[in-house]
Every structure is written in structure tokens, then in C-alpha cells.
Amino acid sequence: MKTKTNLSAAATLLATTSLALGQPTITKQPTSQSVSLGANVQFLVSATSTNPPLTYQWQLTATNLTAQTNAILNLTNVQLTNAGDYGVVASDTSGSVTSQVAHLEIDPTFTKITKGAVVTTTMATWICSSPTNRVPRTF
Numbered sequence: 742m743k744t745k746t747n748l749s750a751a752a753t754l755l756a757t758t759s760l761a762l763g764q765p766t767i768t769k770q771p772t773s774q775s776v777s778l779g780a781n782v783q784f785l786v787s788a789t790s791t792n793p794p795l796t797y798q799w800q801l802t803a804t805n806l807t808a809q810t811n812a813i814l815n816l817t818n819v820q821l822t823n824a825g826d827y828g829v830v831a832s833d834t835s836g837s838v839t840s841q842v843a844h845l846e847i848d849p850t851f852t853k854i855t856k857g858a859v860v861t862t863t864m865a866t867w868i869c870s871s872p873t874n875r876v877p878r879t880f
């Protein structure tokens with residue numbers, strides 16, 4: 742009977758200790774960003790836990806993003822539909838915590854050039870003007 746009492750006390754102590762250690766803590770919040778159409782975006786979160794394993798679930802406007810379960814969220818070739826409020830839920834065996842919201846703004850007036858010829862100063866011809874003449878110059 743004494744063994745059962747000791748085991749019961751040990752289980753109670755273990756459960757109390759686990760609760761006292763608490764849920765995960767976010768140590769680095771994701772940050773808001775403003776980018777151009779076609780850019781690549783990376784959101785990062787860091788969290789600690791005394792009750793591993795630690796898992797992540799990224800969200801866009803409080804809706805889970807499918808298969809986005811790492812500490813880093815990579816978005817490639819972003820479009821206007823990617824704009825919004827991103828957050829992540831970090832969870833462990835004792836509970837979960839939600840990050841602050843990171844807003845992604847996408848500027849539709851500029852598009853990142855991802856293919857085709859790129860103009861450099863060695864390929865450009867500039868017209869340099871002075872009060873007396875105009876001289877084409879190639880740099």
C-alpha cells in the first residue's frame with residue numbers, strides 16, 4: 742500500500758512540476774515587412790520550451806497555413822493575395838502561445854525582375870547635354 746501512495750505522490754508532483762514550468766515562450770517575434778510584387782519573404786520566430794517537443798503552426802489572418810510548421814516561413818514570388826497578417830502558434834506538451842502579428846504589405850507599383858535582360862551602366866547610352874551641344878555617350 743505504501744508503494745501505491747508513493748507512486749501517487751510522485752505522479753502528483755510530476756504533474757504539478759510540469760504545470761509550473763508553463764507553456765512555451767516566444768523569444769523572437771516575427772516582424773512586419775513591406776515588399777514588391779515577386780519578392781521573396783521570410784518570417785522567423787524563436788521560442789523556448791521546458792516541455793519538448795516544440796512545434797509551430799503558421800497562420801495568415803488566423804487561418805492555419807497548410808504544411809507551414811517550422812520556425813521559419815518562406816514565401817516565394819509573393820503576390821497581392823499573400824498580403825495580410827501573419828502569426829505563428831508555438832506549442833509543446835504543456836500548452837501553446839501565439840506570436841504577435843506581423844503584417845505583410847505588398848507594393849503593386851513595382852515588380853521584381855526575375856528573368857530577361859538586365860540593364861547595366863555598361864549597356865546604356867546616355868545623352869549628356871550642355872548649353873552648347875548634346876553629345877551621346879556610351880558608358
